[in-house]
Amino acid sequence: MTWTADQPIVSIKKVHKSFGTLEVLKGVSLDVMKGEVICIIGPSGSGKSTLIRCINGLNDIQGGSITVEGQEVHTPDLDKLALRRKVGMVFQQYNLFPHKTALENVMMAPVKVLRQNKADVEARARALMKKVRLEGKEDSYPGELSGGQQQRVAIARSLAMNPDVMLFDEVTAALDPETVKEVLVTIKDLAAEGMTCILVTHEMGFAREVADHIYFTDRGVIVEHGPPATFFDEASDPRTQEFLGQIL
Numbered sequence: 001m002t003w004t005a006d007q008p009i010v011s012i013k014k015v016h017k018s019f020g021t022l023e024v025l026k027g028v029s030l031d032v033m034k035g036e037v038i039c040i041i042g043p044s045g046s047g048k049s050t051l052i053r054c055i056n057g058l059n060d061i062q063g064g065s066i067t068v069e070g071q072e073v074h075t076p077d078l079d080k081l082a083l084r085r086k087v088g089m090v091f092q093q094y095n096l097f098p099h100k101t102a103l104e105n106v107m108m109a110p111v112k113v114l115r116q117n118k119a120d121v122e123a124r125a126r127a128l129m130k131k132v133r134l135e136g137k138e139d140s141y142p143g144e145l146s147g148g149q150q151q152r153v154a155i156a157r158s159l160a161m162n163p164d165v166m167l168f169d170e171v172t173a174a175l176d177p178e179t180v181k182e183v184l185v186t187i188k189d190l191a192a193e194g195m196t197c198i199l200v201t202h203e204m205g206f207a208r209e210v211a212d213h214i215y216f217t218d219r220g221v222i223v224e225h226g227p228p229a230t231f232f233d234e235a236s237d238p239r240t241q242e243f244l245g246q247i248l
């Protein structure tokens with residue numbers, strides 16, 4: 001069956017995930033349409049990172065299914081490279097190569113993994129540096145950049161693979177408050193261009209403004225979800241209310 005854009009680009013159905021005897025995801029279902037921005041929020045330890053890592057195959061699952069553009073992720077005949085190209089991921093720790101410049105960091109995967117032409121990749125990498133608003137920092141080393149700037153290089157590095165979906169796992173959680181905004185602006189730019197984004201975030205202002213849909217997880221289940229207006233103003237589950245009460 002070929003995937004078409006009127007079907008979910010990411011479809012998560014009744015996913016169960018355990019680490020040993022600890023069941024971390026207890027039947028999670030969630031669909032994302034192309035171009036949507038989805039925010040996943042919830043208390044620490046509720047399984048948000050685990051879920052997002054299942055989407056790009058970094059975690060295996062014990063039940064249910066996940067498809068990306070109609071392709072089953074958790075299957076022995078998965079084309080890992082194809083999935084890696086389709087789904088970009090940015091973490092809290094940006095882990096840039098310290099001895100490579102910002103531009104070299106962005107160029108690395110397309111040159112080394114995809115063996116694309118270096119001149120073409122460089123031209124694209126320069127455009128991506130501009131897109132993340134880091135024009136002029138191409139030759140800087142990570143150590144010369146602020147946390148927010150490094151995180152934007154990490155986003156550009158991920159975009160260099162030309163993904164269809166971007167996963168962001170608390171990408172601003174480790175940043176100084178003054179650089180959080182510039183990273184959120186970058187993600188907002190991407191969303192405005194129609195990039196499908198799945199974010200784990202505690203930035204409620206951002207979620208309210210940018211998300212199409214918000215999911216609240218607690219202890220491995222989605223307890224509540226809805227568009228921001230409904231979610232923030234009419235949350236009915238006591239766990240959601242308690243969480244929002246602490247954070248807002």
Ligand code: ADP
Pocket residue numbers: 019022024042043044045046047048049050051
């Ligand atoms: P969140 O991102 O919502 O804070 P996580 O998905 O990181 O939550 O973790 C959910 C639960 O799974 C936690 O109890 C955590 O300790 C456990 N967990 C996560 N990764 C592993 C792992 N690799 N091995 C064992 N337990 C893990």
Ligand code: MG
Pocket residue numbers: 048049050170
């Ligand atoms: Mg996490």
